[in-house]
Amino acid sequence: MTDVIRGSETPLLEIRDLRVSFGRRGSRRSREVVAVDGVSLTVGHEETVGLVGESGSGKTTVARTVVGLVRPDSGSVLLDGQRLGPAGRRPAALQRAVQMVFQDPRSSLNPRMTVAAMINEVWRTHPGSAPPGDRTTALHRLLDDVGLDPSVAGHRASELSGGQCQRVSIARALAVGPRLLVCDEAVSALDVSVQAQVLRLLVDLRRRHRLSMLFISHDLGVVHQIADRIAVMHRGVLVEEGPAGDVLGSPRHDYTRSLLDAALELNTGEGIEA
Ligand SMILES: Nc1ncnc2c1ncn2[C@@H]1O[C@H](COP(=O)(O)OP(=O)(O)O)[C@@H](O)[C@H]1O
Ligand SMILES: [Mg+2]
Structure with missing residues (x-):
């Protein structure tokens, strides 16, 4: 719909x-x-697309290709019609435009660095991303944006809860x-x-920053x-x-139906209301 408004x-x-x-390495005849x-x-402007499937179905590989960490055999990834190459070769603006939030908030953050140092490092290494004016003010604004107290700036990841770490990961992505x-x-x-809190934050950020999202999960209830x-x-x-309502309400493929059944079994009593 946004596309229609934007023409x-x-x-x-x-x-x-x-x-x-x-x-596959290791075997004499490498198996592919x-x-x-x-x-x-496709993901539209300000649209959130959920990518679901069981473990091993290829979701992470799609994600890593989109951010340029994996080079595809064939096919292409375009942002606003511009081809996205491998991460190291993307022009700075395209590099900034696509950011990833990983599963394990702890292992994706450097445990020895303070939150302030991590964010400053992002600003230092992404040309054109550093905020104008006072860095501390910008850092506090960024933390506030993801629902963290300014005091978190001086903490290391090892001193934060899992939820706080994931908010820091989101802040790090938003920083550019x-x-x-x-x-x-x-x-x-x-x-x-x-x-639930982090999901609410993502929904809120999407609206405030007019973000698009490719949201990957094996969990249909979350998606x-x-x-x-x-x-x-x-x-x-x-x-x-x-559309989410159609896929969850009247799935056409047997595999989707089996995913839905599995999700319903896990949430017995609650179910997924579509
Ligand atoms: N770096 C890699 N080297 C070899 N095989 C990989 C690599 N990454 C993923 N795979 C394989 O590709 C398939 C899809 O994996 P993945 O994209 O991680 O799926 P998902 O995220 O849906 O669990 C799996 O069979 C996995 O073992
Ligand atoms: Mg995965």
Whole structure:
């Protein structure tokens, strides 16, 4: 709908016929694993697309290709129509535009650095991202943005809770002014109550910063809470894609139905109201 208002047909993110394989080392005849096999997907301006599928279906490989950490065999990734190459070769503006939030907030943060040092490092290493004016003021504003007290700036990751660490990870992504957040199982490692808080934060940030999101999770119940559209991956292939209500309410593919049944079993009594 936003595209219609903007009069633009170009989605923010376009993944075209992506194929990624990994060679198996160790065996005499190396065996190839095709992790992603012809995936095409778009994320519109200010849209959140949920990418779901069981473990090993290729979701993380899609995410890592979008941020440029994995080089595809074929296919392309475009942001606003501009081709995104490997991370190191992206022009600074494109590098900043696509940021990732990882699953394990602790291992994705340097335990020995203070939060302030981590954010300052991001500003130092991403050309054009440093905020104008006083850095401390900007840092406190950034922490406030993700619901953290300014005092957190002086703490190391090892002194913070899992939820606080994930808020720091989100702040680190936001520090460079992204347009697309790729969240790979970003709440999966958190306790259910903290999960809900971080999801609410993401929904809030999306609105305030007009962000688009590729939100990846094996958990349909979580994706249901945030996605406008849902794409379902199975063994490297997209088997179903559509508005969240349609995919959850009347899934067309057997695999989606089995994912839904599994989610309903886990939430007995509650279920997923679609
Ligand atoms: N770096 C890698 N080297 C070899 N195989 C990999 C690598 N990354 C992923 N794979 C394989 O690709 C497939 C998809 O993995 P992944 O993208 O991590 O799936 P998901 O995130 O849905 O669990 C799996 O079979 C996995 O073992
Ligand atoms: Mg994964």
